[in-house]
Amino acid sequence: MARQELGPHSLRVAQRVAEMLDGVEAAVVGCSGGPDSLALALGAEWAGRRPGTRITAVIVDHRLQSGSDRVAAETAELLAWRGIDAVIRRVDVRDTGEGPESAARSARRAALLEVAQDRPVLLGHTLDDQAETVLLGLARGSGVTSLAGIRPRAGSFWHPLLEIRRTTTVAACREWGVRPWHDPQNADPVFRRSLVRRSTLPVLEQDLGPGVAEALARTAVLMQGEDAVMAGLADAWLARHAVLPQDLAGDQSLPALPLPTLPLPDLVSEPRGLARRVVKAWLQRAGVESSFVHVEAVLDLQHARGGAGVDLPGARVTRRGRRLELNPGDESLS
Structure with missing residues (x-):
């Protein structure tokens, strides 16, 4: 034709x-x-x-x-x-x-x-x-x-x-x-x-x-641009701040986990919107699906004592001193 x-x-x-x-x-x-x-x-x-x-x-x-x-x-x-x-x-x-x-x-x-x-x-x-x-x-x-x-x-x-x-x-x-x-x-x-x-x-x-x-449909196009910007900011933040526990010299309170930890004071000092995206990206990299409620609960650990945590599907986020650690659940993160 x-x-x-x-x-x-x-x-x-x-x-x-x-x-x-x-x-x-x-x-x-x-x-x-x-x-x-x-x-x-x-x-x-x-x-x-x-x-x-x-x-x-x-x-x-x-x-x-x-x-x-x-x-x-x-x-x-x-x-x-x-x-x-x-x-x-x-x-x-x-x-x-x-x-x-x-x-x-x-x-x-x-x-x-x-x-x-x-x-x-x-x-x-x-x-x-x-x-x-x-x-x-x-x-x-x-x-x-x-x-x-x-x-x-x-x-x-x-x-x-x-x-x-x-x-x-x-x-x-x-x-x-x-x-x-x-x-x-x-x-x-x-x-x-x-x-x-x-x-x-x-x-x-x-x-x-x-x-x-x-x-x-135009809203979707606009949001795709906004989403790309926010994803880039979250990735850059994690590249600067997330570290493996064994790389924290002198901090013996953290076990040698394979998953990066987050510095809680630095995280909560960011605008709430960016902090949410950082937590979401952090969890996604570990294969953990999270809802808005989950992310808010993780950020609210700033008000909790050390050892407090949030249960997620297949994982748990725990506050250890001034850092957040992500622990695999029984169904394993790898």
């Missing part, structure tokens, strides 16, 4: 993918068969044709709905008809407490990475998905990192369509002459994102006027 044969919507999708794939020899596209990912796959095939970029579509069958195997097979056939190599990966979704949406996402991403190896994985998240992500983060009372939403490039996962509305991908599929699959779960209000998509955002658009989704 020549460039001039594309309609305005499909051309816009294809051009955005082409910009992100510039210089890439091979890429994987996650494709559910829905309008966003189907338009992405067709756009990637178009974008990769001239430079010779090899495109492989991966269809992940979560096996959570009746007939999911049929949907996966039909999507693979459609992609093959359009000249796109496609593979199907069936996964077992195990909810270990993070919720069904997160469990399915984790299983899906693991399957995509397994196929991709070192190649980038393109995902079809749109401006609407970005707006929903920011709104959900606001509802949870999240900080800058969460409000920064979906990054254009997050490790192996790339998102070329974050500036494109969902209506554009639907129209692009129509121009390409393909019929996408519409996931019934996207209309199920039991899922928070579906509720935001079908109810909350339309009500906001109705009450506040058009442009709410674009404004929320």
Whole structure:
């Protein structure tokens, strides 16, 4: 299909993918068969044709709905008809407490990475998905990192369509002459994102006027810049101040732990926002997930006596004199 044969919507999708794939020899596209990912796959095939970029579509069958195997097979056939190599990966979704949406996402991403190896994985998240992500983060009372939403490039996962509305991908599929699959779960209000998509955002658009989704997506872009600045400041602070206990000459009160300790007076003398980011980064480096409540409790150890501590998932932070130490729990940090 020549460039001039594309309609305005499909051309816009294809051009955005082409910009992100510039210089890439091979890429994987996650494709559910829905309008966003189907338009992405067709756009990637178009974008990769001239430079010779090899495109492989991966269809992940979560096996959570009746007939999911049929949907996966039909999507693979459609992609093959359009000249796109496609593979199907069936996964077992195990909810270990993070919720069904997160469990399915984790299983899906693991399957995509397994196929991709070192190649980038393109995902079809749109401006609407970005707006929903920011709104959900606001509802949870999240900080800058969460409000920064979906990054254009997050490790192996790339998102070329974050500036494109969902209506554009639907129209692009129509121009390409393909019929996408519409996931019934996207209309199920039991899922928070579906509720935001079908109810909350339309009500906001109705009450506040058009442009709410674009404004929320713009907030994500702004927060991504702020988050990068704060992450850099936290990393620099840790590089200056965090030390291993064995490097503290003359301080025999601290055991020889493999994890860095933090000087509490220096930490709490910083603005609270930076101190929070330092503690969060310190814990993340050790593989410890922490909430706002956890971080606040760690900082509040400035008011506690020596030996006082805060229990975290799989770890404990303890005040030892003028320093904070992080001790692995029974389920081990390594």
